[in-house]
Amino acid sequence: MSKAVRYRRFGGPEVLELQEIPEPHPAPDEVRVRVTAAGLNPMDWQITTQPDMAARFGITLPAGFGSDFAGVVDEMGAEATGFTIGDRVYGAAIGRSVAEFVLVKTPTATLQPTPQGIRDEVACTLPVSGLTAWAALAALGLRAGDTVLIGGAAGGVGVFAVQLAKLAGARVLGTASEGTFEFLRGLGAEPVAYGPGLTDRVRALAPEGITAATDLFGRETAETALKLGVAPERISVVADGPTPPPGVRKTGALDVAPSNLGQIADAVRSGEITVPIAATFPVERIREAVTTQAERHVHGKIVITL
Structure with a gap:
């Protein structure tokens, strides 16, 4: 047995x-x-x-x-x-x-x-969280010089998304509760409190604007990005979340190659990503x-x- x-x-x-x-x-x-x-x-x-x-x-x-x-x-x-x-x-x-x-x-x-x-x-x-984070960023075509807003940045998927975005050369803003701010700073993100007023807080933190966003929890981050003028095709939400706003990309771990898992593991082994x-x-x-x-x-x- x-x-x-x-x-x-x-x-x-x-x-x-x-x-x-x-x-x-x-x-x-x-x-x-x-x-x-x-x-x-x-x-x-x-x-x-x-x-x-x-x-x-x-x-x-x-x-x-x-x-x-x-x-x-x-x-x-x-x-x-x-x-x-x-x-x-x-x-x-x-x-x-x-x-x-x-x-x-x-x-x-x-x-x-x-x-x-x-x-x-x-x-x-690594498998589900790592590949979900990879898919969420891949859907954005994230590149060096982007300023990306990551919703739910302190969660299991968020910790991978933050670090993968930093490795891609992006500036990372991450929504979270205030109790996680120091934790997020340690991963390389600039934390911002979620909830009412998020749009104004993001605008104050990045007055030049954001260029991409991924919502790993619900719709708040995606809706905020739209209000801030981000094109829908540069916004993603995860597949097991709510229905996204029109034009926003819905994605998940099944949308990327399993071979990407080896790249994530290599980054962990080299110390570029901490878990x-x-x-x-x-x-x-x-x-x-x-x-x-x-x-x-x-x-x-x-x-x-x-």
Whole structure:
């Protein structure tokens, strides 16, 4: 038997259960990963609360939980390729990652070797958040000299978006609560408080104007950018958020190549990107971990250890 977090009905953190299930074994074209750490994303708990979103990802009840993971290949099917037993790996398995074992078909770009020098607790935060941030900026055609406004800059996706934008040579303004301002400054962003009056605060911070914006939380940042004269095609929102204003680009991790994940990992390994871990929870405290993340007051990523 093995452990896995599962749920039998849609709802909040209270529906999540740590269950004993039969130990899975790989099909001929699969590898089995013994999971050591799983990174949480907003989409994970949104899927558990929104049946229509679950359906978009092909998830039906009863279901597993989580998307991102890191661990070690410990079993291989006879036809599996690209890995050997003992390889450290990380990747994404939507609706299945918070479990003792994850099966992954090969060959695949969604499972990557974990670079030397990157801990599993860091590697497991990269796939969904890193690629979502990459997609959000790629949709803008971000370039050196841009001044970009990032909404939700202190969150799990925001910490990647801020740093990737800085690497691209942009000036970064990030919306957040005042309690996260020093945290954001440490990442290279100029913080600005979200909420009523955001347009005036951004105008005061960047009187010469902003040239691009991405909204990682809702619509406020996108609407502010439009008021400040940014062209809709230079504004993006993430795919699991609300419907964007007309002309604004909606995007997400599925819109970019999985190979971009390796570039993000290389930037982490070289120190160009840091990954703030806001909190780490053992899998037995999964409900507490999800509740903490859903409150959206954490600075960085939340990780589950197994």
